[in-house]
Amino acid sequence: MDTLPVTDRTRVSRMPQRQVTDRAALHAVLDAGLVAHVAVVRGGVPVVLPVGCARDGDALLLHGSTGGGLFREAAAGEHVTATVTLVDGLVYARSTSDSSMNYRCAMVTGVAVPVTDPGEKEAALARITEHLMPGRWDEVRPSTKRELAAVLVLRLPLDEASVKIRALPASSEPDDGESREVWAGVLPLVTTALAPVPNDDVPPGTPLPVSLDLAVAQLERSAPLVR
Amino acid sequence: MDTLPVTDRTRVSRMPQRQVTDRAALHAVLDAGLVAHVAVVRGGVPVVLPVGCARDGDALLLHGSTGGGLFREAAAGEHVTATVTLVDGLVYARSTSDSSMNYRCAMVTGVAVPVTDPGEKEAALARITEHLMPGRWDEVRPSTKRELAAVLVLRLPLDEASVKIRALPASSEPDDGESREVWAGVLPLVTTALAPVPNDDVPPGTPLPVSLDLAVAQLERSAPLVR
Structure with missing residues (x-):
């Protein structure tokens, strides 16, 4: 299925000509974002927090902790909404009314399911790491059982x-x-990396890891096309 | 009052040592952001969309349209939550468990009030423009009454x-x-501007406006301090 169904919840009411229903576009926006703004309803009031995320096929993986309130509720089957936004530019029209921003925005809504199987959880964490810090998974030691238990992936x-x-x-x-x-x-806007800042305990002469270069390359791929 | 009261809704449960209750810090985060992720509850389900915003004293101004569903509900007195996040860096620890992001995040929750008085509305739009595109308000023609009527500021x-x-x-x-x-x-991350892209109808030789320089300067001020 290549087209996103439009429901009452996903129909764009303001500027409907900007709605894109191509599933490949959804994937591209999610793949370009580092965090999703995730909302749950708590006592009738929405709570919205940024969460590291990564797309895995036809799902969005959300990286949290068993100690986080948002995730406790989401894991309990509450409806969650996750929105990934890239602000791509400030649009200088000749009136403030026509002024705008260029952006890519994807909103996903549904019930999130905790990844509980240990093997699936480790694979999900590898996927999230590969998205946020490509190449890093293989540079660092494996997670311990205790560390894996403290993580919640939805x-x-x-x-x-x-x-x-x-x-x-x-x-x-x-x-x-x-x-x-x-x-x-x-005025196009992009996210770029500055020079890496080593921890104080990194011995002089320690080579920079390949994962830093891969992160910079990933940021470049995530930038909008400027005509 | 310089300290933010901590309520059940604003208490940070995960990594409480990262909670900052200094009101000046709240202002600084809001002043560094271009968009807020704004949520309302619709039929029990949260809706989260990015909205251009600007702080005005002890309030956050949200820029929307009378045609936007989110704003219709927010203007009707529904509880809204607005979260502004700056992703400041990818944190490469020596385990994926300790890996993280540096960020600044502010979440504001409450009932938003539409700005209806025409003079106040124009002042609010000027404030939003001054935040998103500093200097632009004075470079373009004034808004017409019809344009002002189509805008909703909360x-x-x-x-x-x-x-x-x-x-x-x-x-x-x-x-x-x-x-x-x-x-x-x-790996510090910053938002930077690329070279401005003129519209096709800009006559050759048209000078770049001062507002573009001011936007770049504002982005630099919004960047995190890198030690």
């Missing part, structure tokens, strides 16, 4: 999801009397 | 808020037998 299926993308120049109404002498366009 | 008071910050090197348990020969440290 698997949120991509069954109900919406994607909204703006990747356009500045728009303007043709007849609103704006001066063409005012510059209009897009 | 004012969410900063009465109930929590701040969580990690700005540390990689941690490691002293006795977990990790090799010091494995590099550990932080």
Whole structure:
């Protein structure tokens, strides 16, 4: 199935022309994000927190702790919503009304299932590590049983999801009397890495790991296309 | 009042040592963010969408449209939660269990009030523009009455808020037998601007506006301190 079903919960009401229903677009947005903003309802009030995430096939893996309140409730079968957003640019139109941002946004909603099987949990953690810090899994020692027990991984299926993308120049109404002498366009925004900062206990001469280069390459792949 | 009250809703349960209750820290995180992830509850299910925002004194202004479902419900008095997150770095520990991210995160929860008075609404839009695109308000034509009517600005008071910050090197348990020969440290992440992309209708020779420089300077101010 290559198209996302549009439900009452995933229909975009504002700027519906920006809704994308291609499942490949959903995957691409999720693959470009490092964190999802995950919400659960607690006592009628939404709680929203950033959570490290990674797509694994047709599910979004959410990385948390058994000590986190958000995750306790999500693991108990409460409905969760996870939104991944990339802010790709500031859009300078010739009026503030037409000014905007370019962005990619994916919202996934559903019931998340804790990954409990030890082998599946380790595979899920490897997947999350591979997404957030590619190459790192093989550079460090294996997790201990105690460490694995303290981690909670939730698997949120991509069954109900919406994607909204703006990747356009500045728009303007043709007849609103704006001066063409005012510059209009897009200031593209990207996430970039600065020089790595070693811990104090790293012996001088320790080589930088390949995983740092892979992270930088991944950030470059996640950046929007600038025309 | 310089300290944020900690309520059941704003108490950090996971890694409580990372909770910051200084109101100045709340302001600093909100001032560094371009978008808030805003949640409302719809039919028992949270909806989470990114929204352009700006702090205005002791409130967070949320910029939306009268056509947006999220905003219709928020404006009707539903409880909303807005979370602003800056991902400041990938933390490469010597185990995946100790690996982490550096971040600044502020969550504000409460009932948002629509700004209806035309003068206050224009002032709120100027404040939002000044935050997202500093200097732009004075470069473009004024908004028309019709444009102002199509915009919805919500004012969410900063009465109930929590701040969580990690700005540390990689941690490691002293006795977990990790090799010091494995590099550990932080890969700092920042949001930067690429070269501006003009609209096709910008006449050749049109000077770049000062607001683009101001946006770049603002991004630099929003970056985390790297030791």
